[in-house]
Amino acid sequence: MAVTLEYERINISRGGRPVLVDIDLVLPAGGLVALTGASGAGKTTLLRITNRLLAPDSGRLLIDGADAANEPGPQLRRRIGYAAQGVGLFPHWTVGDNIAAVPWLNGMERQGRDRLVLEMLDLVELPQSFASRMPAALSGGQASRVGLARALAARPGLLLLDEPFAALDPETRNELADRIEALHKAQGLTTLLVTHDLADALTRATRILVLDGGRLVADATPAALVADPHPAVQALIASPLDQARRLVRLTE
Amino acid sequence: MIANAAWDRAIGMLPDRMAAHLGVSAAAVGLALLIAVPVVLVMAGRPRLRAAVLTAAGVVQTVPALALLALFYPLLLALSALTERLAGFGVPALGFLPSMLALTLYALLPLLRGGADGLASVPPATLDAADGIGMTRGQRLLHVELPMAAPIIIGGLRTAAVWTIGAATLATTVGQKSLGDLIFAGLQLEDWALVVTGCLAAAALAIITDMALWRVETGIAARKWRKAGLGGALLAAMVAAVLALWWNARPPETAERPVVVGAKSFGEQYILAELIASRLREQGLAVTVRSGLGSAVAFRALTAGDIDLYVDYSGTLWSNALGRTDVAPRASMIATLRTELPRRHKVQVAAVLGFENAYALAMQRTDAERLGIASLADLARQSDRLRLATDTEFQSREEWAALQRAYGLRFARLTAYTPTLMVRALIGGEADVMTAFSSDGRIAADDLTLLTDPAGALPSYDAMLLIGPTRPDLARRLQALEGRIAVEAMRQANWQVDRATDKRTPEQAARWLAGRIAEK
Ligand SMILES: Nc1ncnc2c1ncn2[C@@H]1O[C@H](COP(=O)(O)OP(=O)(O)OP(=O)(O)O)[C@@H](O)[C@H]1O
Ligand SMILES: [Mg+2]
Numbered sequence: 204m205a206v207t208l209e210y211e212r213i214n215i216s217r218g219g220r221p222v223l224v225d226i227d228l229v230l231p232a233g234g235l236v237a238l239t240g241a242s243g244a245g246k247t248t249l250l251r252i253t254n255r256l257l258a259p260d261s262g263r264l265l266i267d268g269a270d271a272a273n274e275p276g277p278q279l280r281r282r283i284g285y286a287a288q289g290v291g292l293f294p295h296w297t298v299g300d301n302i303a304a305v306p307w308l309n310g311m312e313r314q315g316r317d318r319l320v321l322e323m324l325d326l327v328e329l330p331q332s333f334a335s336r337m338p339a340a341l342s343g344g345q346a347s348r349v350g351l352a353r354a355l356a357a358r359p360g361l362l363l364l365d366e367p368f369a370a371l372d373p374e375t376r377n378e379l380a381d382r383i384e385a386l387h388k389a390q391g392l393t394t395l396l397v398t399h400d401l402a403d404a405l406t407r408a409t410r411i412l413v414l415d416g417g418r419l420v421a422d423a424t425p426a427a428l429v430a431d432p433h434p435a436v437q438a439l440i441a442s443p444l445d446q447a448r449r450l451v452r453l454t455e
Numbered sequence: 456m457i458a459n460a461a462w463d464r465a466i467g468m469l470p471d472r473m474a475a476h477l478g479v480s481a482a483a484v485g486l487a488l489l490i491a492v493p494v495v496l497v498m499a500g501r502p503r504l505r506a507a508v509l510t511a512a513g514v515v516q517t518v519p520a521l522a523l524l525a526l527f528y529p530l531l532l533a534l535s536a537l538t539e540r541l542a543g544f545g546v547p548a549l550g551f552l553p554s555m556l557a558l559t560l561y562a563l564l565p566l567l568r569g570g571a572d573g574l575a576s577v578p579p580a581t582l583d584a585a586d587g588i589g590m591t592r593g594q595r596l597l598h599v600e601l602p603m604a605a606p607i608i609i610g611g612l613r614t615a616a617v618w619t620i621g622a623a624t625l626a627t628t629v630g631q632k633s634l635g636d637l638i639f640a641g642l643q644l645e646d647w648a649l650v651v652t653g654c655l656a657a658a659a660l661a662i663i664t665d666m667a668l669w670r671v672e673t674g675i676a677a678r679k680w681r682k683a684g685l686g687g688a689l690l691a692a693m694v695a696a697v698l699a700l701w702w703n704a705r706p707p708e709t710a711e712r713p714v715v716v717g718a719k720s721f722g723e724q725y726i727l728a729e730l731i732a733s734r735l736r737e738q739g740l741a742v743t744v745r746s747g748l749g750s751a752v753a754f755r756a757l758t759a760g761d762i763d764l765y766v767d768y769s770g771t772l773w774s775n776a777l778g779r780t781d782v783a784p785r786a787s788m789i790a791t792l793r794t795e796l797p798r799r800h801k802v803q804v805a806a807v808l809g810f811e812n813a814y815a816l817a818m819q820r821t822d823a824e825r826l827g828i829a830s831l832a833d834l835a836r837q838s839d840r841l842r843l844a845t846d847t848e849f850q851s852r853e854e855w856a857a858l859q860r861a862y863g864l865r866f867a868r869l870t871a872y873t874p875t876l877m878v879r880a881l882i883g884g885e886a887d888v889m890t891a892f893s894s895d896g897r898i899a900a901d902d903l904t905l906l907t908d909p910a911g912a913l914p915s916y917d918a919m920l921l922i923g924p925t926r927p928d929l930a931r932r933l934q935a936l937e938g939r940i941a942v943e944a945m946r947q948a949n950w951q952v953d954r955a956t957d958k959r960t961p962e963q964a965a966r967w968l969a970g971r972i973a974e975k
Contacts, residue, residue: 256586281589291584295602295678305588337678353588 205232205393206267206360213252213262222248224417226262230410232360235387235394237404239439240414246397247288249414250363253395254283266361281305284354288365288397290346292338298324298349299334305357323352327382344375348382355386362387362394368403380407402443405429413439461648464960468637468649473656474701475632477694479551480623480660483558484616487566490559495570496596505571512564520561520622524629527553528752532759549752549761554626554633561622562615569611573604606676613668620661624653627747628720630761634660639747643721644952644961663693713741714926717756717765720747722952722961723812723894723945727766729965731920731933738932751775758800760925764933768812768916776800782857785915792919801924805933810894810942813916814854815905816843817891819881823904830907834888835862842868844877844886854913861912894918894942896950918945936972944971 213226223245230236238246251257252264255276264271271279292301300307302323303316311319321331327348338346347367354362364383368376384407387394398404404411405425413421413428415435421428429440498505515523531553538544577600585595601608627635634657641649667689674683714735718728725746732742745762754776756762769788773779777795789807796802818828828834834841843866849855850871858864866888872880878897880886891898893905893916918940922930948968951959959967 254587256583277589277591277594279589280587285584285587287580287583287587289578289580289583291578291580291582291587293581293584293599293603308589308594350584 204360205391207232207265208253208361208393208395209263209265209268210252211263211265213249213259213264215248215252215257215259217248222417223252223259223414226419228412228419228422230393230395232393233391234410235384235396235408236410236412237408238395238397238412238414239399239401239404240435241439242399244414245417246414247365250285250365250395250397253361253363254280254285256280277308281308281357282359282361284357284359284362284392286347286350286354286362286364286367288369290350292341292346292349292353294338296338297334298336298338298341301338301349302334302352302356304353309357319356323356326355326386327352344371344379347371347379351379351383351386355390358390360391360393362392364394364396366397366399368398368400376403400443401439402447405443461646461958461960462652465637465641465646465648465652469652469656470697470700470703472632472634472636472653473660473697476620476623476626476634476657477660477697479554479558479626479631479633480616480619481694482551482555483619483623484562484612486555486559487562487615487619488612491563491566491570495567495574498567498571499574499600509564509568509571512567515560516564520557521625521628523557523560524554524625525749525751527557528629528755531556532755535759549630549756549759551631553629554623554631557629558619558622558626562619565611565614565618567611569608569614570604573607573611574600576607577603602675606672609668609672609675613665613672616664616668617661620657620664624657628749629752630717630745630748630756636747639720640725644725644958645955646958646960660693660697664690667693713743714764714929715762716742716744717748717753717762718744718746719750719753719765723949724766725961726948726952726964726968727808727918729962730968731764731766731936733965733969734933734936735929740932754800754921757802757921757923760923762923763926764805764920764922764929766808766918766920768918770813770914770916772796772919773914776802782911782914784911785917788915789917789919796921803922803927803930804919805922805930806920806935806937806939808918808920808936808940809938810918810940810945811916812892812894812918812945814849814852814913815891815893815908816858816888817881817898817903817905818888820902820904822887823906828906829904830909831858831862831864831912832909834906835864838864838866838888840867841887842866842870842885844880844889845869845871846874846877846890847871849890857912861910894945894949896946896948896953899943899946900950900954939972940968941971944968947971 208230210226210228213223214221215223226249238249240246248257252259255271258272293304299317299320302320303311306316306319320334324331324333329345329348333345338349341349351367354364367383368379371379380403383394383396396408405428408425411421411423411425411428412419413436420433421431421436423431428436494508498508528549581599581603582595585599590598623633624635624638626633627639634653637649637653641647641653667686670686670689671683674680674686716728716732718724728744728746732744735742748756753765754767754772757765769792772792773788777792777799783791793804796804816831816834823829826837828837850869870880870886877889878901881889882901891903891905897903898905920933920936945968948964951964951967952961
């Protein structure tokens with residue numbers, strides 16, 4: 204079941220400096236929301252507040268109308284799919300054990316987990332034989348897919364992805380983005396996807412959020428965003444637009 | 456070459472010492488682990504605390520192990536006095552406890568460092584993922600951090616185990632049985648079979664332990680559980696083998712605690728301890744000998760009841776036990792000690808054995824006769840043309856200052872040597888006079904003359920048999936030794952264990968000495 208998120212005047216400081224300022228936001232169920240902005244803008248911080256790895260200094264987060272602060276953190280996080288920046292597979296566990304981590308934490312039986320692992324590998328389009336591999340024997344793209352499978356294994360209603368395409372070549376990254384888009388629709392998720400790259404955001408998301416220095420400076424559909432006059436948004440759009448124009452010129 | 460009997464004796468000592476050595480090492484590493492685990496967990500994610508703790512542990516590591524062991528003895532004595540007052544029982548200050556505690560401190564640094572480095576080696580992205588999927592702190596530690604850190608943690612354990620097994624040889628100096636018993640006795644008696652056997656056994660224990668833990672470490676790192684298990688099995692097999700050896704070689708059960716005869720770490724002390732032990736055994740008592748005690752430890756061990764009796768020297772007792780700095784005539788020194796030791800320390804003097812082991816100056820007899828020197832006063836008249844060879848500590852001792860004051864000695868040259876080289880310098884003609892101990896076996900063997908001390912400048916060092924407060928009944932059993940050991944007899948017995956060829960064991964020399972006593 205897709206999840207509704209409501210951020211109410213969220214503020215947080217790290218190391219004495221404000222990192223997020225007055226974030227006021229409602230994300231209705233079922234959206235594929237791209238969260239973008241320059242490095243250090245606060246994207247990861249907002250994601251970590253969403254699954255309560257961080258508690259805001261002030262403000263509230265409501266998940267399906269309930270204050271997230273009222274539920275124990277670990278229990279809350281097991282209901283939310285999370286693919287961390289840098290994947291972070293457990294190197295001493297097999298791919299299968301990594302994928303089944305949350306069901307295992309929830310006490311699922313061995314047989315159920317084995318079946319689930321095979322299903323998840325199919326879902327992220329990896330061969331079933333990968334279940335017994337160790338993470339060290341995976342390429343970057345394969346590792347990202349396993350990370351995605353691990354996030355989806357407990358059938359969450361909310362999926363948080365922190366730069367799942369980092370360090371992937373353009374082709375692999377496109378395939379993975381396609382996969383995420385398809386899964387988002389098929390599993391009926393609310394997805395919050397952090398990406399540096401506005402081109403990804405513009406072409407796939409239903410809605411785009413732009414953070415700049417901890418403030419939400421834009422919140423719009425892709426089409427509306429391109430028309431937004433905010434300088435931070437213009438700066439983000441400028442470089443992919445420029446790249447695209449040059450590519451077009453080459454093909455003419 | 457080393458005689459077969461010497462090897463047999465060395466190997467005979469092994470099982471007991473190896474079991475004790477392994478026991479104290481394992482206890483120390485085990486206790487260090489118990490301390491290190493919570494400390495490492497508290498330090499994780501607190502870089503300042505971590506730096507402070509590791510620095511403190513590093514400072515402990517720079518204290519030489521020998522000093523660390525010696526320091527624990529007075530500390531435990533004080534603690535024992537305290538618990539005695541507060542709770543009515545004391546803690547043992549000699550042997551197992553101080554050794555284990557000092558070795559524990561020693562093992563702590565590699566364990567702490569291994570633990571801290573191991574946990575710090577887990578990448579932040581992995582920790583983030585563990586938190587992000589909903590692991591609790593405990594689950595993250597147990598299922599992610601510890602397994603990933605295990606190779607580095609076990610690396611620290613390896614270092615700790617090898618260091619501890621090495622340093623445990625020093626536990627002998629505070630009265631704990633260990634492989635150091637062989638090494639210390641062997642070095643003193645120049646019994647190389649003992650030294651080599653002790654060193655090889657300690658090295659073997661260290662190497663086997665290291666190999667076993669290495670297997671565990673690489674096994675865990677490569678997730679080859681069979682290999683890791685094999686390492687554990689090797690370790691268990693070694694412990695079992697040593698225990699089996701010890702069980703076979705253990706002495707028969709006796710209901711009573713045996714009498715413990717102490718000995719400092721030189722030949723004369725070993726011989727006297729064996730002599731006393733065999734006298735008591737003849738009277739039907741069970742006796743063990745604790746040899747190799749540090750000179751500072753022995754008297755305190757006696758008053759604390761860790762040993763029941765031993766031989767010490769009047770000059771040493773005068774300054775160490777009575778705190779006197781003056782010099783008194785031989786007879787009044789003995790009389791004072793006979794009354795003061797029982798009063799102040801509950802220590803009885805069972806017998807004054809009849810010989811001295813005092814500092815003296817010696818010359819080759821032929822030289823002394825040619826130059827007409829028989830006393831220190833004679834020497835003073837010609838000393839500006841003569842060369843003095845001393846041992847390494849003599850020139851900084853009170854005795855040397857006293858000699859210069861009393862006789863105005865001024866030598867043409869003054870050179871410090873190790874004891875063996877000092878004798879060689881005298882015999883080889885590089886020196887004319889040397890420092891000596893009056894009961895040294897070489898005096899007769901090398902035809903030396905001891906110069907008399909007409910001014911009484913040098914304190915006397917009469918050998919005195921002391922009985923501690925634990926077994927006052929022993930005094931009566933041994934008082935027959937009063938005045939029975941002549942200095943010539945002691946010299947000969949010392950020579951039997953000191954000489955390079957046709958060496959005797961302290962037991963054999965003690966038997967010979969007992970024969971001489973009976974003849975008188
Ligand atoms: N533990 C921390 N202590 C102090 N400052 C922090 C901490 N974590 C994050 N910050 C700061 O908060 C700000 C936002 O960090 P955040 O990780 O949310 O950025 P981001 O938008 O995800 O950047 P990137 O695109 O590089 O991942 C940065 O300026 C960062 O330096
Ligand atoms: Mg980030």
